[in-house]
Amino acid sequence: MKFSKLFIPTTKEMPSDATLPSHQYLVRGGFISQNGSGIYDFMPLGKIVLEKIRKIVKEEMDEAGALEVQFGFVTPLSLWEESGRDLTMGNEMLRFKDRKGTSFVLSPTNEESVVNMVKNRITSYKDLPVHLYQINTKFRDEARPRFGLMRGREFLMKDGYSFHSSEEDLVREFNLMEATYKKIYTKLGLDFRVVEADSGAIGGSGSKEFHVIASSGEDTIVVCDSCDYAANIEAAKRKKIEYNFEISVETxxxxxNTITIEDVSKLLNVPTEQTLKAVIKKAIFKEGLKIAIFFVRGSDELEETKAVNSINALEIIDATNEEISEAGIVAGYCGIKNLPKNVLVVVDSELEGSNSIVCGANEENYHLINVDITKIENIVFKDLVAVKEGDICNCCGGKLSYTKGIEAGHIFQLGTKYSKAMNANFLDENGKAKPFVMGCYGIGVSRLVAAVIEQNHDDKGCIWTKQTAPFMVDVIVSNSKNEDEAKAGEDIYQSLRKLGIETILDDRINARFGFKIGDFELLGFPYAIIIGKKLSEGIVELVDRKTLEKVEVKIDEVVSKISDLIK
Amino acid sequence: MKFSKLFIPTTKEMPSDATLPSHQYLVRGGFISQNGSGIYDFMPLGKIVLEKIRKIVKEEMDEAGALEVQFGFVTPLSLWEESGRDLTMGNEMLRFKDRKGTSFVLSPTNEESVVNMVKNRITSYKDLPVHLYQINTKFRDEARPRFGLMRGREFLMKDGYSFHSSEEDLVREFNLMEATYKKIYTKLGLDFRVVEADSGAIGGSGSKEFHVIASSGEDTIVVCDSCDYAANIEAAKRKKIEYNFEISVETxxxxxNTITIEDVSKLLNVPTEQTLKAVIKKAIFKEGLKIAIFFVRGSDELEETKAVNSINALEIIDATNEEISEAGIVAGYCGIKNLPKNVLVVVDSELEGSNSIVCGANEENYHLINVDITKIENIVFKDLVAVKEGDICNCCGGKLSYTKGIEAGHIFQLGTKYSKAMNANFLDENGKAKPFVMGCYGIGVSRLVAAVIEQNHDDKGCIWTKQTAPFMVDVIVSNSKNEDEAKAGEDIYQSLRKLGIETILDDRINARFGFKIGDFELLGFPYAIIIGKKLSEGIVELVDRKTLEKVEVKIDEVVSKISDLIK
Structure with a gap:
């Protein structure tokens, strides 16, 4: 394409709310344009990138045997009432009434739609498995839409749903999808990690996230320095350390006035690992509130998502001092013994089997030492700790550290949650009706446009990967009024096109050279060929966007040189 | 693809509200599934067809130099307030509020979005023309969604918008789009007509529709039997016939009791062409109601859309007898003279210059004869007549007749309606700010899925055109439990695939032959190869879906035979 025929309205103006590089550069480069809060239009260059990503996702999904479908974006609320999610989806699910007063929803996800499609159409185990996916618009009415395409309200998502007659077959598909997603992110040219994840509200058992590694990522990911292990901090596990403290009589x-772990540790001369930290929270359930105490080692921190999951709460929030004392707990001296009966107590799994522990006595100004946890009855042990940098990998013994990631994909083993709720059954080998076993698999397609840039940019602009670049080569005619330069540019442009190399010719008559180079750097095409003053000597310049290195190349060789580079 | 790996839930059950063949067969063939009133999901086979049509539309739009973009489906109501269409779009435009109470709209069309995109980004005539298009979901909250994909509420549309510095350049693009649309419908294998159209509420001057010819079409189209002329009945013109009635004194x-045209004609012994028919209506304007009288020859009928346009009314409806007499008009004896002053009067253009006309005297039981219309002052003449079959073509003198069409495309010369309203200007050669001159161009992509079937079906099911067929060939293994048949089917299937021919293998173990043939006929793949009893003699059958003719073919020749057929 020729620059003069395209619509690429680059600008120096930055949206006032744009803090992320992807948000800044995609708007400044004329890739996207804000239409409303959290709603973006794609301008021609942005649409090309979006379609490239969509195409790669589609190819790999088809290759894996999934079948493309398309669900209505608008879905009747009655479908969501069948699954019960009309009550749990909250304000993010936008609801409205049509002219006849019937309630509808802008689909934030499509589990209900797919179950509705398959229900009564697949009736026998013989017709399973089936995997249906779509690449379609979604809407989530985020409370704080921000970060451009990263956390928009309207977005493009690939959502796939598989149906199986057994858990084993679901696991097979889940593994196939993990492999398929890896291919997709690899093809996109991204540095990514497959991450063990918390299943959260969507339900089900196994769940993995796919994170694009970027310093601006919202999620903290725990990675091993010597094996493939990676997990969202919310789900990360580590190797348990066995401590052998000296055993003595509980006293x-x-x-x-010794209420912090550090002070207790100093005063009683025990390592913090030997102490017990009580985190006192107010847990919110559908039925109401309850005080909950979570115990971890003094040297550890509580991971809040793990804490929420351990008691199946909707949410946990800090308890006030008043609420703590009203519940009969002595703040600062809270220990695992002598607790009031009406509070929930959960202890971190790593403490199972511990003795000689130091904890509060539930009495102002007193602690207990040499507490033997194995002697206390009815303790609920759950994984509660936040894995720290430097902890030991449970898979290989390597060292764990933190990195930041952008969640760009998520796969779930849903099980029968939706099929049971919506009464969607098949007949098994024995003619017995059973609910479908389901998996679901998502990729944030429009979010990936931003994720590519979060991972690949510099202080001048975008640096697209080869698979996502709207054009591979920018042929820049320094001075388009110079006929020789213009002709040389046109020739190179045509030669590259003949080779099937996606090329843009910057033929703009009225743009100065500096402006053209500025646009090249901002727009981030992988390579530029500059036709300038040395043309008379048969020399042009080849620029690598990543390094911004320029090399002089003979004009007859530049096309074959580019062909080699992009192989 | 293999039937056993696909999800094609064919059924004999028909939706109770399905009157059109496309609605019946697309649902019965498992192409689409209703999700809510006027909202359809596309199942895998339907999605393949939809994507094929989308691809052809995209290719031709790109070839014509238009640039693909994507607008938010959800748009802020404030955009529609800028253009003033928040007031005129009525109930078809679905409005809702987000969680913060801001008003939004489900886009029924995107003129406002595109003006918003271009405004302040294109500032000079040097950057024009630009044509931006998208293929995206639309929503119109139809009062009576029906006919399956034909008149749904959520649908897929290609909508393009061009921007120009002059009317001449707009006309150039308009003609280019006419040519592009012709290519698209031709590629789709459709019998279609380009039709002169009424511009309707969208505004602007020139407008053409593209109709897929089908007996079930909602629109009546006037076509010439000897030239290319075709027009929607609402906009059709004909050659004016000059009558030479004997001139005499008005009496x-x-x-x-002579109130019908026929009775008057008989009683006074004049041809109906010499009489004047008065059609009395109640016209609805923004400001209120008015009685309007439309005069056409006694031998003609009033075309209501022309009548509405002639007085710029929102709508016209029948006036009751009470309203007619209240207005001072004598029903049955209404003529062009002695009319009350407060009614609107429009006379058909073909009556301009007529004399010796017979009309009511506006007096019970009296008519006037020999009325000279040229003597009456201040008559408003407008084109009002409904062109009849047998009328003469104004272009070539050929004969006009009616046919039925499905509107599948519409192109408009919008002019400056939206750019003026939204204050979207560019600087011309003299540095003067001018509003963009705009065109807009629509194709109903999901409607085309249905239109193909309305035009191409029989009493057994769909007959896809070659370019829209989800698969070109259905290789039917009569008895998949017979290993020889299964192997022969697999071999032919693989050979066809190697040639790039889209093939489906009906390898279903538990489906009887009759069931497989029934599915072939319902699903409408252009060809089937049946591997049956004569396999042992090296013979298979080749079926043409259009004619249902079967021919025996040697198994070694069937692949090359198919290759020849689909060329």
Whole structure:
């Protein structure tokens, strides 16, 4: 394409709310344009990138045997009532009434639609498995839409749903999807990690996230330095350390004004690992509130998502001092013994089997030492700790560290949650009706446009990967009024096109050279060929956008040189 | 693809509200599935067809130099307030509020979005023309969604919008789009007509529709039997016939109980062409109601859309007898003279210059004869007549007749309606700010899925055109439990695939032959190869879906035979 025939309205103006590089550069480069809060239009260059990503996703999904479908974006609320999610989806699911007063929803996801499509159409185990996917618009009425395409309200998503007659077959498909997603992110040229994830509200058992590694990522990911292990901090596990503290008789000791772990540790001369930290929270359930105490080692921190999951709460929030004392708990001296009966208590799994532990006595100014946890009855042990940098990998013994990621994909083993709720059954080998076993698999297609740039940019603009670049080569005619330069540019442009190399010719008559180079850097095409003053000597310049290195190349060789580079 | 790996839930059950063949067969063939009123999901086979049509539309639009973009489906109501269409779009435009109470719209069309995109980004005539298009979901909250994909509420549309610095350049693009649309419908294998159209509410001057010819079409189209002329009945023109009636003195004559044109014609012994028919209506304007009288020859009928346009009314409806007499008009004896002053009067253009006309005297039981219309002052003449079959073509003198069409495309010369309203200007050669001159161009992509079937079906099912067929060949293994048949089917299937021919293998183990043939006929793939009893003699059958003719073919020749057929 020729620049003069395209619509690429680059600008120096930056949206006032744009903090992320992808948001800044995609708007400044004329890739996207804000239409409303959290709603973006794609201008021609942005649409090309979006379609490239869509195409790669589609190819790999088809290759894996999934079948493309398309669900209505507008879905009747009655479908969501069948699954019960009309009550749990909250304000993010936008609801409205049509002219006849019937309630509808802008689909934030399509589990209900797909179950509705398959229900009564697949009736036998013989017709399973089936995997249906779509690449379609979604809407989530985010409370704080921000970060451009990263957290928009209207977005493009690939959502796939598989149906199986057994858990084993679901696991097979889940693994196939993990492999398929890896191919997709690899093809896109992205540095990514497959991450063990918390299944969260969507339900089901296994779940993995796919994170594009970028310093601006919202999620903290725990990665191993010597194996493939990676997990969202919310789900990360580590190797348990076995401590052998000296065993003695449980004793109550005075600890005047000693309420922090550090002070207790100093006063009683025990390592923080030997102490017990009580985190006191207010847990919110559908039925109401309850005080919950989570115990971890003094040297550890509580991971809040793990805490929420451990008691199946909707949410946990800090308890106030008043609420703590009303519940009969002595703040600062809260321990695992002598607790009031009406509070929930969960202890981190790593403490199972521990003895000689130091904890509060539930009495002002007193602690207990040498507490033997194995002697306490009815303790609920759950994984509660936030894995720290430097912890040991449970898979290989390597060292764990943190990195930041952008969640760009998520696969779930849903099980029978939706098929049961919506009464969607098949007949098994014995003619017995059973609910479908389901998996679901999402990729944020429009979010990936932004993720590519979060991972690949510099202080001048975008640096597209080869598979996502709207054009591979920008042929820049320094001075388009110079007929020789213009002709040389046109010739190179045509030669590259003949080779099937996606090329843009910057033929703009009225744009100065500096402006053209500025646009090249901002727009981030992988390579530029500059036709300038040395043309008379048969020399042009070849620029690599990533390094911004320029090399002089003979004009007859530049096309074959580019062909080699992009192989 | 293999039937056993696909999800093609064919059924004999018909939706109770399905009157059109496309609605019946697309649902019965498992192409689409209703999700809500006027909202359809596309199942895998339907999605393949939809994508094929989308691809052809995209290719031709790109070839014509238009640039693909994507507008938010959800648009802020404030955009529609800028253009003033928030007031005129009525209930078809679905409005809702987000969680913060801001008003939004489900886009029924995107003139406002595109003006918003271009405004302040294109500032000079040097950057014009630009044509931006998208292929995206639309929503119109139809009062009576029906006919399956034909008149749905959520649908897929290609909508393009061009921007120009002059009317001449707009006309150039308009003609280019006419040519492009012709290519698209031709590629789709459709019998279609380009039709002169009424511009209707969208505004602007020139406008053409593209109709897929089908007996079930909602629109009546006037076509010429000897030239290319075709027009929607709402906009059709014909050659004016010059009558030479004998001239005499205007006289009032008694015509007791003679109120129909036929009775008047008989009683006074004049041809119906010499009489004047008065059609009395109630016209609805923004400001209120008015009685309007439309005069056409006694031998003609009033075309209501022309009548509405002639007085710029929102709508016209029948006036009751009470309303007619209240207005001071004598029903049955209404003529062009002695009319009350407060009614609107429009006379058909073909009556301009007529004399010796017979009309009511606006007096019970009396008519006037020999009325000279040229003597009456201040008459408003407008084109009002409904062109009849047998009328003469104004272009070539050929004969006009009616046919039925499905509107599948519409192109408009919008002019400056939206750019003026939204204050979207560019600087011309003299540095003067001018509003963009605009065109807009639509194709109903999902409607075309249905239109193909309305035009191409029989009493057994769909007959896809070659370019729209989800698969070109259905290789039917009569008895998949017979290993020889299964192997022969697999071999032919693989050979066809190697040649790039889109093939489906009906390898279903548990489906009987009759069921497989029934599915072939319902699903409408252009060809089937049946591997049956004569396999042992090296013979298979080749079926043409259009004619249902079967021919025996040697198995070694069937692949090359198919290759020849689909060329």
């Amino acid at each position: 109550k000791v005075e600890t005047l | 009032k004559v008694e015509t007791l």
